[in-house]
Amino acid sequence: MIKYHENLTQGSDEWLAARCGLLTASKMKLILTPTLKIASNDDERKHLYELLAQRVTRYIEPSYVSDDMLRGRDDEPDAIIKYSETYSPVREMGFITNDEWGFTIGYSPDGLVGEDGLVEAKSRRQRFQVETIIKNAMPKEYVLQVQTGLLVSGRKWCDFITYCGGMHMLTLRIYPDSEVQEAIIEAATAFEMRLSDKMDAYNAVMASKWSRLIPTERRIEQEMFL
Numbered sequence: 001m002i003k004y005h006e007n008l009t010q011g012s013d014e015w016l017a018a019r020c021g022l023l024t025a026s027k028m029k030l031i032l033t034p035t036l037k038i039a040s041n042d043d044e045r046k047h048l049y050e051l052l053a054q055r056v057t058r059y060i061e062p063s064y065v066s067d068d069m070l071r072g073r074d075d076e077p078d079a080i081i082k083y084s085e086t087y088s089p090v091r092e093m094g095f096i097t098n099d100e101w102g103f104t105i106g107y108s109p110d111g112l113v114g115e116d117g118l119v120e121a122k123s124r125r126q127r128f129q130v131e132t133i134i135k136n137a138m139p140k141e142y143v144l145q146v147q148t149g150l151l152v153s154g155r156k157w158c159d160f161i162t163y164c165g166g167m168h169m170l171t172l173r174i175y176p177d178s179e180v181q182e183a184i185i186e187a188a189t190a191f192e193m194r195l196s197d198k199m200d201a202y203n204a205v206m207a208s209k210w211s212r213l214i215p216t217e218r219r220i221e222q223e224m225f226l
Contacts, residue, residue: 001099002154008094010108018095018106021055023188025107025148031191032144036183038190048191052198059218075123079163080111083121083171087159088113098152101185103192107152110161118153120146121161129164138162138172147180 008015023031030047031039054060084090090111097106111119122142124132132139138146138160146158160172205211 002152003097003099004093005095005097006093010094015094015108016060017058018097019108020058020060021051022097022104022106023051023191024105025145025152028144028148028184028188029141032183032187034140034143036180038187044191048195048198052195052202055195055199056202057218075163075165076110076121078165079121079123079161079169080119082163082169083119083159083161087171088117090119096149096153098154101189103188105148105152105188107149109149109153112155113159116156118149118155118158119161120149120158121163124162124164126164126167129162129167129170132162133168133170136170136172138174143177143180144184146174147177148184150174150176151181151184 005015005018008018027047030043033039080090090113093109093112095106095108097104099105109118110121113119120142128139139162142160146160149155150158156175158174160174162170162172206213
């Protein structure tokens, strides 16, 4: 079932709590390769244990904020405003979840358009913006995120916005790709099965009378992790 979490502000504590332990669109690239093969590498394993830890603790550790991410926080709202002025009003949406596969996948859209559309805005360095304008195609690194967003939301299209201040903004309309979405479901299903197995293993250790485990308390600090 598709569920809209409209009152969540992206980046807020409530938004983080809603995402905690969930496989999300922005991280799909960690479990599925660009050639649509199920990933089996260090990045996939790190993400599996990160989500497992989140499900155990119900806590998301602070993450590193790069210069590109900071620029995106400033640029992407401007991109949405220009899109709204040119094409159609954009409705804010904090988070969308869908559990129709027996597990939940989450997606944080940059906005909804009418009853059928999404928008996904990216702030780009100028060399990438020039390349994207010439190719007139969505960069491959965003395919899995956008297709997962379409899959989770059930929407008919996504307007992918690529923005670089001082250059022309480009909007590309992306439609669901059944081949990519089938690969996403297959990879997510396999990932959730592995995660479930690891959770069983963790619980078995916790329940063992032979485990030398001592409870601790978390010290909350404002840190950035690489």
